[in-house]
Amino acid sequence: MYSEKVMDHFTNPRNMGEIEAASGVGTVGNAKCGDIMRIYLDIDENHVIRDCKFKTFGCGAAVATSSMATELVKGKTVEEAMAVTNQAVMEALDGLPPVKVHCSLLAEEAIHAALWDYAQKNGIEIKGLKEPKKDIHEDEEEETDWQA
Amino acid sequence: MDGIVYLDNAATTKTAPQVVEAMLPYFSEHYGNASSIYGLGQESQKAIDQARERIGVSLNAAPEEIYFTAGGTEADNWALIAAAEAYEAKGKHIITSCIEHHAVLHTCRYLERRGYEVTYLPVKENGMVDLEALKQAVRPDTILISVMFANNEIGTIQPIEEIGRLAKEKGILFHTDAVQAYGHLPIDVQALSIDLLSASGHKLQGPKGIGFLYIRKGVKIRAFLHGGAQERKRRAGTENVPAIAGLGTAVQRAFTGLTERMEKESRLRDYLIRRIEEEIPYCRLNGDRTERLPGNVHFCFRFIEGESLLMLLDGKGICASSGSACTSGSLDPSHVLLAIGLPHEIAHGSLRLTLNQENTVEELDYTVEAVREAVERLRGMSPLYEDFVKQEKLK
Numbered sequence: 001m002y003s004e005k006v007m008d009h010f011t012n013p014r015n016m017g018e019i020e021a022a023s024g025v026g027t028v029g030n031a032k033c034g035d036i037m038r039i040y041l042d043i044d045e046n047h048v049i050r051d052c053k054f055k056t057f058g059c060g061a062a063v064a065t066s067s068m069a070t071e072l073v074k075g076k077t078v079e080e081a082m083a084v085t086n087q088a089v090m091e092a093l094d095g096l097p098p099v100k101v102h103c104s105l106l107a108e109e110a111i112h113a114a115l116w117d118y119a120q121k122n123g124i125e126i127k128g129l130k131e132p133k134k135d136i137h138e139d140e141e142e143e144t145d146w147q148a
Numbered sequence: 149m150d151g152i153v154y155l156d157n158a159a160t161t162k163t164a165p166q167v168v169e170a171m172l173p174y175f176s177e178h179y180g181n182a183s184s185i186y187g188l189g190q191e192s193q194k195a196i197d198q199a200r201e202r203i204g205v206s207l208n209a210a211p212e213e214i215y216f217t218a219g220g221t222e223a224d225n226w227a228l229i230a231a232a233e234a235y236e237a238k239g240k241h242i243i244t245s246c247i248e249h250h251a252v253l254h255t256c257r258y259l260e261r262r263g264y265e266v267t268y269l270p271v272k273e274n275g276m277v278d279l280e281a282l283k284q285a286v287r288p289d290t291i292l293i294s295v296m297f298a299n300n301e302i303g304t305i306q307p308i309e310e311i312g313r314l315a316k317e318k319g320i321l322f323h324t325d326a327v328q329a330y331g332h333l334p335i336d337v338q339a340l341s342i343d344l345l346s347a348s349g350h351k352l353q354g355p356k357g358i359g360f361l362y363i364r365k366g367v368k369i370r371a372f373l374h375g376g377a378q379e380r381k382r383r384a385g386t387e388n389v390p391a392i393a394g395l396g397t398a399v400q401r402a403f404t405g406l407t408e409r410m411e412k413e414s415r416l417r418d419y420l421i422r423r424i425e426e427e428i429p430y431c432r433l434n435g436d437r438t439e440r441l442p443g444n445v446h447f448c449f450r451f452i453e454g455e456s457l458l459m460l461l462d463g464k465g466i467c468a469s470s471g472s473a474c475t476s477g478s479l480d481p482s483h484v485l486l487a488i489g490l491p492h493e494i495a496h497g498s499l500r501l502t503l504n505q506e507n508t509v510e511e512l513d514y515t516v517e518a519v520r521e522a523v524e525r526l527r528g529m530s531p532l533y534e535d536f537v538k539q540e541k542l543k
Contacts, residue, residue, distance in 0.1 A: 010459060016529055027531060031493030034453055034472060034481070038531040055531040059455035059472070063529065 002060060003094035009064035014071050017053045024121065026113025026132065029106050035062045037110040039070070043118055047078045054110070061100035065107040068092050078115055082128050084108065109133070149465060153511045156467045157351075157443055158300055158328060158502035163394070164353040170397035171355060174390040182387050183376065192389045199396025206403045207345065207362055208336040215361045215379045216392055217372075220327035220348030223361035224251040226372040226383075227323045227344040231292045232259050234368040235321065239289025243320075245269045245277050245306075247484045248296050251346075252325055256294075269295070274436040275304030275488050282314065292321045297329035297345075301471055301484040301500060302435030303444025305333065312341030321367065327351055327359075331402035332441060333410070343367050349391065353504075354398030358391035412505050413442035416512060420445050420501065423516045428523055434488065434498070445501040448490065451533035452497045452526040460522035466515055471498045493532070 002010070019040035029036040035058035042051035052074045054066040068089050073081040086104035090096050096104060113132040119125060154162070174195060180188030182196055197211070204211035217223045232242060244256055246268040256266045267285045269277050277295055293315045298305045308324060315322035323344035326335060330345075331352030337345060344367065348359040363369050363382075375384030417440070421433060430450040449457070454470030461468050471482030472495070480486070481495035501515065527533040 010456070011463065013529065018534065031496070031532060032491075034493070034496040036531050038534075055529055055534055057451065057530040057532045058453050060459045062453070063456060 006064040009067040010060045013067040024114040024118025028109040039110040039114040061103040065103045069107040152465045155501040161353045167394045171390040171394040195393040219359040221251040223346030228255045230369045235291035240264045241290045244294045246487045294323040297326035303441040304435045305439045316341040349395040352402045355391045355394040410442045451530045464518040469500045472496045
């Protein structure tokens with residue numbers, strides 16, 4: 001079902017983790033739908049992405065697209081990072097099954113959300129970047145009995 | 149661990165070697181059509197009669213009440229559609245549960261589009277149908293109650309005796325989808341007042357593509373497939389003799405020493421449940437603890453998603469299943485997990501392990517280790533877990 005590249009990025013995710021005091025953080029997705037992606041960016045004074053990390057709750061494709069997206073934006077300027085579209089992520093992974101295309105969209109949105117956070121913090125504008133959709137964490141009351 | 153650890157017996161089972169052996173002669177040796185008059189055909193007829201006899205005995209039913217089908221799905225479709233049509237003069241109301249298999253649920257939807265009314269009973273947190281809700285749902289125009297014997301995902305065994313009694317008192321037909329239960333639990337259609345029962349061969353180490361519908365004598369049910377006179381003119385088509393012979397052998401195997409097998413599987417099941425509960429934090433056992441299929445283990449693990457978990461387990465040679473959206477082919481997690489009241493994000497993190505008597509304690513130990521590692525790894529990647537840990541620190 002998945003390409004070898006997807007399996008590789010799922011099994012050995014690149015850049016998984018957090019960045020303390022990141023220049024920009026973006027979280028997108030919705031636990032209700034089963035995918036949440038968080039991207040951390042470390043950006044230098046020349047607007048170059050020095051480091052990028054991710055955390056993802058989701059299926060194999062969600063993990064693989066996050067991993068690939070971090071690889072694609074690392075070392076790029078923020079403007080160049082805008083060219084990392086979901087299409088680019090999918091191509092780099094040798095394609096995704098049709099039901100998983102939304103994962104690549106989420107990866108693109110997560111990068112944009114992190115860039116937006118960076119732009120807001122620094123009072124700059126990145127060409128083509130729009131305000132991300134509101135993070136849709138649902139505040140559902142939990143009444144589930146957990147075995148702690 | 150060499151090879152694979154197969155823990156998806158609710159999906160399908162390994163065909164038993166004796167079953168394969170029983171089937172083989174009916175391909176190129178006794179290949180005659182059972183409807184033919186000559187000896188070669190009669191060999192096939194004998195195999196069919198023997199299988200029907202064995203199934204009848206297993207259910208405390210007469211052999212002529214057993215009708216072979218191409219599997220559980222066909223039996224469910226047939227039971228519901230034919231019963232609805234046969235009894236529509238009495239009414240057009242059907243009662244079922246909201247945790248049925250799609251073979252029943254989608255057939256109900258089909259009937260709704262054709263003017264029938266269907267009540268979908270809610271279930272309690274343990275997955276059991278609410279008998280009070282059932283009583284209240286019964287109407288003068290109710291013609292059929294269809295409630296599964298045991299649930300395929302969370303393993304909960306339904307109060308079939310009570311439902312059967314109520315249906316009988318009210319003069320309503322009672323169908324049960326026993327695909328997960330048949331061959332794994334004792335079933336007596338007389339004692340349980342079951343009028344229609346669906347079962348499938350490949351869930352009890354029989355072949356795929358064969359099943360049956362039990363139809364109580366006297367129940368007016370029309371033919372489902374029209375054509376030849378096979379299956380007492382109710383299910384036309386040349387019989388799948390090798391599969392029927394295989395099913396007969398599978399049934400005989402399943403019901404020989406059933407009690408001992410149930411005990412053995414329950415012990416393995418409870419061992420697996422206990423180890424997971426003790427060793428993996430933030431897990432939740434779904435389904436009833438005791439009224440549960442002997443081989444069923446079903447958990448949700450908080451902060452993670454099921455498909456990733458299955459992929460990591462697959463990497464360790466473990467075959468399991470999940471009710472996450474990604475494995476259901478839609479954006480919603482399993483309807484069963486939502487029906488027992490789990491929020492979406494928790495239902496996404498589910499894992500079903502279904503064992504049989506051939507699984508060993510070593511395999512289960514290996515599995516617990518693999519699940520624990522995989523869950524930890526996925527939590528390490530999960531922003532939900534990250535947020536949770538940060539919140540816990542603030543407390």
